[in-house]
Amino acid sequence: MKILVLLLFTIQISAQVGVNTTDPQQTLHVGSNTGTVRIESLDGDNSPYNAGDVDGDLDFTNNTYNLYVDALGNLTTEFKPLYNSNGSDAVDDAAIPVNFVTLTNSDTDGQADVQITLFEVTVARPAILEVKYNLSFDVYLDAAKTVISDNYARRISTYFVISGVGTRKYGPVSKCYSSGSTLSITGPMYNASTAYIQLPAAGKYDIQFYGEVSSNVKGGGGGTTSKAAYVEFATGYDAIFLRLH
Structure with a gap:
């Protein structure tokens, strides 16, 4: 064998x-x-x-x-990418805790802001984070959604901050809204911006998106000339894109 x-x-x-x-x-x-x-x-x-x-x-x-x-x-x-809303609504105004901000006539600094939404990113090394966003908003005089008709401008700004990299406001962009008639048409407007941020080390980072409304503050003391405004954010189809480099 x-x-x-x-x-x-x-x-x-x-x-x-x-x-x-x-x-x-x-x-x-x-x-x-x-x-x-x-x-x-x-x-x-x-x-x-x-x-x-x-x-x-x-x-x-x-x-x-x-x-x-x-x-x-x-x-x-x-x-x-890390995140891409890709045609879907990135921020549901009914799902976020607070989607509005109110500015009163008596506001001392002439501005008010609110955190719209938050995204978390975790990296295993230092990296560059690319953020693109397109956020919607509606502008009214008050919470009853009274149409603004006083011809004074309100500035609506959006930006984001990132935990662990200081207090800088990234991707700031603004639009001004004014109206002189109660027949003015309201509806979503959009702020869009892109920014690249250096993440210095491995770890978790919070990307916090904010909305802000402001109007004029009287110079030299003696009170304020800020005008009332009520702004709702994320009322349209919002887009957010996140990528690491």
Whole structure:
């Protein structure tokens, strides 16, 4: 009787591999002044995130798409931000604790603000955070939604702050609203902005979005000329986009 014994060995080779080079400088080194790397799983026929020859000119070199690396080191053309409302309403005014802010005629500094919503981001290293937002609001004279008709302007501002990186207001943007007629049409208006923030270390960061309304404050003392206003935020379809770099 004959017995065949098959021995399987796992051999680990620590070496640098060179393609078109005899002196590789990295684990995988592709040499040549004109050489490129082609991964067919990422092309227009195999990847749903590669649009291929989108302009239809049969030139496959002038349609390029971003290449990303996921947490496992895999290469992909799929774009996955931290958060993307992607057409849905990012902030539901009925779901947030407080969606309005009131400014009175007697307000001493001529401004009032409210936190609209909050997002949490956790990073394992220092990073740059990209934030894009588009936040809606409606402007009235008071909580009864009386139409403003006094011809005085109210400034409605939006911005966000991030815990752990100071008190700076990021992405500030403002619009002024005024009306001289009770027949004026009300409805959602929008503030949109983009900002890039350096997150200095690993940890959790709170992104706090604020809305603010302000009007004139009389200079030199002697009281205020601020005008009453009532602003509701997140009344339309809001958009928020978060990405790490």
